Amino acid sequence: MTHLAQASSGFFSWEWVASNLDDIWDRTLEHLVLTAIAVCVGMVVSLLLSLVALRYRRTYAPISWIAGVLYTIPSLALFAFFVPITGLSILTAEIGLVSYTLLILVRNIVAGIDGVPPATVESALGMGYTRRGLFFAVELPLALPVIVAGLRIAAVTTIGLVTVTALIGQGGLGFFILRGLNLFYSPIGTTQIVVGTVLSIAIAIAVDVSLVGLERLAMPWARRRAAA
Amino acid sequence: MIEFLGDVARWFGDAANWTGTSGIINRTLEHIQLSAAATATSAVFALPPAVWLAHRRIGGTFVVAAVNIGRAIPSFAIVVLFLPISIRLGLGLGFWPTFLALVFLAVPPMFTNAYTGVAGVDSDLVEASRGMGMTDREMLSRVEIPMASPVILAALRVASVQVVATATLGALVGWGGLGRFIVDGFAWRDNVVVFAGAVLVAGLAIVTDVAFSVIERRLVPETLRDRSAAVETVAA
Numbered sequence: 001m002t003h004l005a006q007a008s009s010g011f012f013s014w015e016w017v018a019s020n021l022d023d024i025w026d027r028t029l030e031h032l033v034l035t036a037i038a039v040c041v042g043m044v045v046s047l048l049l050s051l052v053a054l055r056y057r058r059t060y061a062p063i064s065w066i067a068g069v070l071y072t073i074p075s076l077a078l079f080a081f082f083v084p085i086t087g088l089s090i091l092t093a094e095i096g097l098v099s100y101t102l103l104i105l106v107r108n109i110v111a112g113i114d115g116v117p118p119a120t121v122e123s124a125l126g127m128g129y130t131r132r133g134l135f136f137a138v139e140l141p142l143a144l145p146v147i148v149a150g151l152r153i154a155a156v157t158t159i160g161l162v163t164v165t166a167l168i169g170q171g172g173l174g175f176f177i178l179r180g181l182n183l184f185y186s187p188i189g190t191t192q193i194v195v196g197t198v199l200s201i202a203i204a205i206a207v208d209v210s211l212v213g214l215e216r217l218a219m220p221w222a223r224r225r226a227a228a
Numbered sequence: 229m230i231e232f233l234g235d236v237a238r239w240f241g242d243a244a245n246w247t248g249t250s251g252i253i254n255r256t257l258e259h260i261q262l263s264a265a266a267t268a269t270s271a272v273f274a275l276p277p278a279v280w281l282a283h284r285r286i287g288g289t290f291v292v293a294a295v296n297i298g299r300a301i302p303s304f305a306i307v308v309l310f311l312p313i314s315i316r317l318g319l320g321l322g323f324w325p326t327f328l329a330l331v332f333l334a335v336p337p338m339f340t341n342a343y344t345g346v347a348g349v350d351s352d353l354v355e356a357s358r359g360m361g362m363t364d365r366e367m368l369s370r371v372e373i374p375m376a377s378p379v380i381l382a383a384l385r386v387a388s389v390q391v392v393a394t395a396t397l398g399a400l401v402g403w404g405g406l407g408r409f410i411v412d413g414f415a416w417r418d419n420v421v422v423f424a425g426a427v428l429v430a431g432l433a434i435v436t437d438v439a440f441s442v443i444e445r446r447l448v449p450e451t452l453r454d455r456s457a458a459v460e461t462v463a464a
Contacts, residue, residue: 011312072437073430074393080410080426084232084419153299160302164397167414174304181308181400190312197305204300 011190031172034162037094039155042101050109067103075164088169097161101154108150112143148215152208159204173200235420259405263395266330267388274338282346283368291343298336306333307397326398330391338387345379346372378448385440392436396429
């Protein structure tokens with residue numbers, strides 16, 4: 001450790017990066033997995049909540065109120081709430097991360113489906129679509145741009161929040177940030193903080209861009225319209 | 229579980245946990261002091277340029293970029309990164325690194341929301357006020373700022389809730405505040421303190437949100453209220 005610190009000048013040590021590539025790769029993957037689980041589970045839960053809210057309008061206010069309260073609770077506190085129950089585990093991290101996606105996703109799903117033109121819905125009903133067919137074949141595809149916009153915000157926010165889970169023994173790239181903090185005043189420490197931060201931002205941008213790409217793949221009609 | 233909650237209740241019931249430097253009262257005051265200073269400073273830096281640039285319709289692309297990049301930056305990393313910066317500037321540990329990190333994180337969303345609010349004022353109104361011969365200053369103070377006030381106040385509310393949330397992380401870089409209970413609880417492996425800290429932090433964030441909502445309701449005319457829904461929120 002000490003010879004590495006001496007070999008590097010200033011606050012950043014490329015030697016540390018070079019000799020820890022495996023570890024950096026593993027933590028990056030862990031970061032992506034923690035994010036993917038949170039966003040997928042969050043999406044399923046939000047779809048169910050949105051279905052309830054769309055079917056029984058009166059439940060929308062309380063559902064978004066609860067999601068809003070969850071969103072207001074600071075992340076460290078939300079993780080800390082569950083530590084006494086579920087321990088310093090991945091489950092604790094995911095409960096918190098999923099909770100944060102709900103407000104954005106439910107709001108966008110409901111807004112997206114509400115935004116489908118009534119004429120389209122009536123035409124579909126006139127053509128004999130069942131309620132379920134209407135939802136999956138007409139409303140959901142037309143609401144996709146708004147839903148994907150929510151998904152992008154949820155994914156990018158989750159990637160940032162995953163770093164905080166380092167404090168409950170998870171963390172992905174947040175692990176480097178926390179370890180760097182504990183190794184303060186050494187170039188090895190700052191190097192780890194910078195690596196964790198830069199990679200976390202890079203993942204967020206990469207995921208955001210990929211979701212835009214997926215959106216275009218999933219909606220060929222929007223692409224055609226844009227070209228016309 | 230019941231037993232655990234009983235321990236938490238006993239912790240809150242113990243007068244020794246309320247008084248002194250590391251007591252609940254002092255930690256709450258520290259938390260509020262830091263959050264208020266950071267929110268006020270961010271407002272001074274963010275709001276005037278946002279309102280002016282939106283009035284002149286300059287910098288729309290920058291606004292979009294600021295939201296997207298701002299969201300991708302992990303607040304945890306920023307709090308930690310500002311520690312060496314603060315030390316290099318000779319400001320040391322504790323208050324300053326957290327304060328600088330909070331301002332850095334709060335300025336972009338506050339700027340964006342205020343900008344969007346003013347730029348979103350009905351262009352008929354803006355053109356009419358110009359046609360009536362109002363100066364730039366009059367247009368801003370008598371038309372655009374009042375019309376955008378719900379969005380600007382909502383931007384302040386969202387930013388202050390975010391600041392209160394992120395100030396919790398200041399406990400990691402030597403600041404007190406309510407985050408101290410959670411961070412120390414983790415270090416001591418004392419789940420009662422961790423949970424009590426979580427209750428306090430969550431409580432303060434919710435109280436902040438409610439307090440600002442009340443102020444919004446007081447200040448914003450009823451006819452303008454639903455516009456505040458458009459505000460961008462940020463988790464921390």
